[in-house]
Amino acid sequence: MSRLVVVSNRVSIPSGGAKAGGLAVALNALMERQGGLWFGWSGKTSNDAKSIGTPVMVEHNGVDYATVDLTPDELEYYYNHFSNATLWPLMHSLPEQMNFDRRSLQTYRGVNVRLAEVLLPMLRPTDTIWIHDYHLLAMAAALRARNISCPIGFFLHTPFPSPDMLSSIPEAALFIRDMLSADLLGFQTNNDAENFCASAQRIAGAARLAGGGLQLGSRQIRVGAFPVEIDPQEFAETAERCGENAETGRLRRSLDGQSLILGVERMDPTKGLRHRLAGFRRLLESRPEWRRQTTLLQIAAESRQDVDAYQYLREDLERASGNINATLGEADWTPLRLLTRGVSRDAIAGFMREARIGLVTPLRDGMNLVAKEYVAAQDPDDPGVLVLSKFAGAARQLGAAILVNPVDPDEIADALDTALRMSRPERQDRWQACWEAIKDTSALEWGRSFVQALGRAGTEIPRSARP
């Protein structure tokens, strides 16, 4: 069997206590099952040639983890600037949040090449390589340029923008051609895959193939949607157990019979947090009967604090939440509780089970696993209601949630009012439909289906057609 080599900016070493975002959680399941090599950034910086050029190897449960440091300049221009202040807003179609400068672009390309060069000596001819996410758009091309002919897959965890939006960065065509060095390109939804194909055709001159692929020169590239999944059964068990633990018990007692509205995310400009707080304020202003009857617990774990937009967001949220509590609160009632620390997975699962409403309103989101976790966490007998942005990839599967436009505070307020009033039979019907959509999926199957499709893409494409 071919060895799987995963490449991603963040590497989640289970024993290392590294930050686990959606990407890491989804990939751990596959790696622990089939073993392989996982290569990427250590999460640290250094100017020492050895630490940036020689990977540190750790073996855990049959997986070899190989990580290298970035230099402080690389952290600044590759990670903070180009990845998180240019590509991240671009991928989420938020041009007003986007900065661009050439130096960052050059460093970004340089890091993609440098990481390819560090990976090179670790590769075997029979490997299957799977590259992840917007940090590494140029990696497949860098490997091909170094004569790597193994099957290469690329999966984008974020949305992919329309061709018009994509054209707003210089060198958009080059990025597309770089991505087309892979044999299989995976996206979260058909809409993202279609946006990519339209961009490849219009901006990079690729031809569409019958059956969903693309042709560029003599090469054929497969393109498909592979929606990321959670482990719903396991999350349901965790939530049932943690719904009764001490932490959830303290939260329940503090609510004193009020309905809990819960939001959980990284503090990120794409998550619609400013609009969400405006929607909650609108609910309390327009329907005063909910005052003292409900509390919003918003967990917004601090993230990417070296990027300006994230600092501004933090300041705005602290101001807006202080304002809601100061102007709408009472001596004995605080409408909004904002936490900017990370909270343990167990606590989140328990809080989700307690919450009458899961409020998930990103402006745009590749998938949004929190929406799926909220569904999995519910008591089937007395479930809560998911209020979900129609611009999250998860909305394609969870159409039985209350879907909202996340920029419209009135729509959010209406949805909250509807959810708070919803009868138990309607809540059960909606929940059942959402659960049916996810209950037989798993993170492991998601990974396997991509790797299997990559195996097929590799055999469908004649070797002579590879560069």
Ligand code: G6P
């Ligand atoms: C999103 C991205 C991941 C990223 C995660 C956490 O889920 O798709 O690639 O790892 O956010 O962000 P961070 O910048 O802390 O890695």
